[in-house]
Each structure stands twice: as C-alpha cells, then as structure tokens.
Amino acid sequence: MKRPIRVLVAKVGLDGHDRGAKVIATALRDSGMEVIYTGLRQTPEMVVNAALQEDVDAIGISILSGAHMTVFPKVIQLMKEKKMNDVLLTGGGIIPDQDMQQLNEMGVGKLFAPGTSTTEIAGYISEWVSINRSF
Numbered sequence: 001m002k003r004p005i006r007v008l009v010a011k012v013g014l015d016g017h018d019r020g021a022k023v024i025a026t027a028l029r030d031s032g033m034e035v036i037y038t039g040l041r042q043t044p045e046m047v048v049n050a051a052l053q054e055d056v057d058a059i060g061i062s063i064l065s066g067a068h069m070t071v072f073p074k075v076i077q078l079m080k081e082k083k084m085n086d087v088l089l090t091g092g093g094i095i096p097d098q099d100m101q102q103l104n105e106m107g108v109g110k111l112f113a114p115g116t117s118t119t120e121i122a123g124y125i126s127e128w129v130s131i132n133r134s135f
Contacts, residue, residue: 013042045078063094
C-alpha cells in the first residue's frame with residue numbers, strides 16, 4: 001500500500017488571516033492526504049525546513065498580505081538550494097493574474113484564487129504528485 005500524499009500548508013509573513021488555510025488543510029485531509037499545518041507567521045526558511053523534515057510531496061502557501069512576489073520566489077530559491085526539485089510549490093490567496101503568471105514562470109505550480117473549489121485543489125495536487133513523484 002502506498003503512503004498518502006503529504007502536504008505542508010503554511011502562512012508566511014505577518015498575514016494573520018488563517019481561516020482559508022485551515023479550510024484547505026481540512027479539505028485536503030478529508031480527501032485522504034496527510035496534512036501538516038505550520039500555523040501563522042512562518043518565514044520562507046521555516047516552511048522549507050519543515051517541508052524537508054516532514055518529507056512532503058507538496059507545499060501550499062496561503063497568502064493574503066500582498067507579499068506573494070517576495071515570498072514565493074524566496075521559497076522556490078530555498079527549495080532549489082535544498083534540491084527539492086520533486087516537491088510541488090502551490091498556493092493561493094489574493095494574487096493578481098499577472099503575478100500568478102510570473103510566479104508560474106519562476107517554477108511555482110498552479111495558484112488558486114479565493115472561491116476555488118477544494119476538490120479542484122486536491123485534484124491538482126494529486127495529479128501533480130502522481131506524475132512527478134515516485135513512491
């Protein structure tokens with residue numbers, strides 16, 4: 001039997017609104033994934049180190065603060081430094097379409113706007129992991 005998909009859900013920076021992240025974490029758990037929720041006010045370094053320690057398949061960052069163009073590139077850089085090339089970095093929140101496109105070009109996976117169905121998010125993570133990770 002293969003192990004469940006492991007996802008780290010994180011809130012980076014000073015953004016104190018975590019209801020959406022908790023909803024996503026619960027939905028991913030309910031879809032059969034193992035979820036590690038880091039809590040509020042994490043740094044990119046804390047997120048990447050936790051992901052490495054927990055041997056996750058995906059990192060999901062919830063960001064509403066407007067710092068997405070700082071946070072996501074820093075997390076991608078740290079992931080590359082730690083050779084986490086087979087770990088998905090995804091997320092969502094208040095991110096303009098143009099910024100989403102730019103982040104995708106840097107190596108960030110699909111980003112989700114508020115109101116996206118949790119089934120769509122879980123499906124995306126499952127599909128990405130089945131294609132890009134081998135157990």
